[in-house]
Amino acid sequence: MKYDKIDANLFIKNRANFAAAMQSNSLAVFNSNDIYPISADSTMPFEQHRDIFYLSGVDQEESVLFLYPDCPNENYREILFVRETNDHIAVWEGEKLTKEAAFKTSGIQTVLWLQDLEKVLFELSTYCDTFYINTNEHYRASVETQTREDRFTKWLLAKYPAHSVAKSNPILQRLRSVKDTVELNLMQHACNITEKGFRRILNFVKPGVWEYEIEAELLHEFVKNRSKGFAYTPIIASGNNANVLHYIENNKQCKAGDLILFDIAAEYANYKSDLSRTIPVSGKFTERQKAVYNAVNYVKKEATKLLVPGTLWKEYHVEVGDIMTSELLKLGLLDKADVQNEDKNWPAYKKYFMHGTSHHIGLDTHDYGLLHEPMQANNVFTVEPGIYIPDEGFGIRLEDDVIIKEQGEAFNLMGNIPIEADEIEALMQR
Numbered sequence: 001m002k003y004d005k006i007d008a009n010l011f012i013k014n015r016a017n018f019a020a021a022m023q024s025n026s027l028a029v030f031n032s033n034d035i036y037p038i039s040a041d042s043t044m045p046f047e048q049h050r051d052i053f054y055l056s057g058v059d060q061e062e063s064v065l066f067l068y069p070d071c072p073n074e075n076y077r078e079i080l081f082v083r084e085t086n087d088h089i090a091v092w093e094g095e096k097l098t099k100e101a102a103f104k105t106s107g108i109q110t111v112l113w114l115q116d117l118e119k120v121l122f123e124l125s126t127y128c129d130t131f132y133i134n135t136n137e138h139y140r141a142s143v144e145t146q147t148r149e150d151r152f153t154k155w156l157l158a159k160y161p162a163h164s165v166a167k168s169n170p171i172l173q174r175l176r177s178v179k180d181t182v183e184l185n186l187m188q189h190a191c192n193i194t195e196k197g198f199r200r201i202l203n204f205v206k207p208g209v210w211e212y213e214i215e216a217e218l219l220h221e222f223v224k225n226r227s228k229g230f231a232y233t234p235i236i237a238s239g240n241n242a243n244v245l246h247y248i249e250n251n252k253q254c255k256a257g258d259l260i261l262f263d264i265a266a267e268y269a270n271y272k273s274d275l276s277r278t279i280p281v282s283g284k285f286t287e288r289q290k291a292v293y294n295a296v297n298y299v300k301k302e303a304t305k306l307l308v309p310g311t312l313w314k315e316y317h318v319e320v321g322d323i324m325t326s327e328l329l330k331l332g333l334l335d336k337a338d339v340q341n342e343d344k345n346w347p348a349y350k351k352y353f354m355h356g357t358s359h360h361i362g363l364d365t366h367d368y369g370l371l372h373e374p375m376q377a378n379n380v381f382t383v384e385p386g387i388y389i390p391d392e393g394f395g396i397r398l399e400d401d402v403i404i405k406e407q408g409e410a411f412n413l414m415g416n417i418p419i420e421a422d423e424i425e426a427l428m429q430r
Contacts, residue, residue: 240395272361328349353385
């Protein structure tokens with residue numbers, strides 16, 4: 001892996017927290033992701049399942065984690081199964097985890113080869129009453145592909161139908177949404193790499209540059225700083241492209257007078273950052289562009305103030321909508337009649353700001369978190385208002401990642417990344 005080694009105490013603590021929430025005499029199982037094929041002998045780059053990474057730090061395929069806190073055999077209360085490595089594999093595929101390396105990574109004492117899994121599972125099944133299975137219940141999930149986790153669960157329940165079944169996901173939703181200090185530091189590092197990329201393109205952008213050339217500059221800077229690359233598919237949207245919320249083609253030439261909306265960020269050690277900025281191709285905003293930009297920036301600042309312990313996600317978005325409505329009235333994009341006659345299920349401001357303001361972020365860009373429960377300290381949220389005006393040929397979105405604090409305003413992990421319109425202009429014209 002490109003990233004520096006993570007202290008195994010993080011994963012030891014994560015497992016202890018998960019185990020404390022399990023039913024008595026139960027066994028939880030977590031699988032690595034598959035390496036997905038493209039065609040012929042080509043594959044996609046491996047991405048580890050975030051749950052097994054969160055609980056073990058293991059970042060390779062064909063790995064399985066067992067957690068059985070009440071196991072009468074103390075050596076089997078935590079077991080990590082990894083693919084057996086040898087000299088041949090090391091030559092053809094590169095170094096894989098040895099048992100000793102897996103222990104140092106995870107802090108798990110019992111590391112076995114994957115070939116022993118079924119034999120050990122049979123022994124444990126004679127002791128335990130309940131299997132915890134790991135299903136994907138994220139509110140945005142829409143998965144048509146059968147995962148390795150899915151296949152294992154289907155096999156497990158068919159082989160051991162007499163056992164009770166419980167779900168790991170509700171526990172993980174709660175645990176993963178509250179970040180440990182080590183996790184916050186990793187996220188800060190990802191944000192710092194993102195800052196380097198953004199500052200680089202401020203010096204690169206000019207009329208005539210192509211969106212994909214900007215993408216290449218960002219990728220260079222991210223990888224140079226030990227990131228795998230983009231935390232998600234980058235959006236580099238000049239002119240009216242910015243009014244397509246998930247524009248990812250990045251294949252247009254940037255023209256003088258246009259704005260470029262960036263939704264780009266780096267990952268680090270599987271932890272994500274998520275940045276949006278909007279800059280003028282020519283290095284200077286028009287008066288109208290700056291007025292809209294400053295309105296979006298104002299909404300972002302006011303929304304950030306609302307992110308405190310006890311806030312409810314649904315009510316938060318209503319309050320942000322009221323702030324945005326006020327700004328749209330000032331800009332002349334809405335009038336009082338629009339607001340008075342609005343559909344409460346789709347308020348008037350949604351014509352120009354149609355997406356949500358915040359989502360959890362962490363190991364996933366849209367991370368785990370229970371949206372029906374009050375926000376709490378060490379939740380990390382994005383704050384990303386936008387105004388999109390197809391008739392005027394531009395859209396503006398501004399986004400930072402912030403940590404909810406026990407007291408006071410949320411801490412901005414991206415506080416060093418330029419955002420004020422005047423600062424953007426000064427840096428681009430330097």
